[in-house]
């Protein structure tokens with residue numbers, strides 16, 4: 256079993272996901288990587304093997320977007336706040352799901368054959 260980690264990318268890039276062979280692209284910011292190989296994991300494999308980490312990345316991306324949109328406003332737009340609330344609820348739900356399935360708490364996945 257390998258572990259899946261969240262790692263900050265300093266630059267955008269692309270690579271083949273080591274779990275499924277799909278071309279994966281990422282931008283600057285957090286992404287999922289295989290701890291042993293430091294290879295980027297695609298979203299589909301992340302959702303399958305570490306759903307709480309994918310929900311956490313989604314929450315981070317929405318928070319970043321809302322922060323940028325609301326930087327010069329007294330109050331962020333209602334749509335942005337609803338997106339943030341939805342991402343937070345998805346993250347909370349995924350944590351609840353993980354707590355009920357301890358084998359996925361650490362974001363572990365089976366090694367590719």
Ligand SMILES: [Zn+2]
Nearest residue numbers: 272275297300
């Ligand atoms: Zn994959």
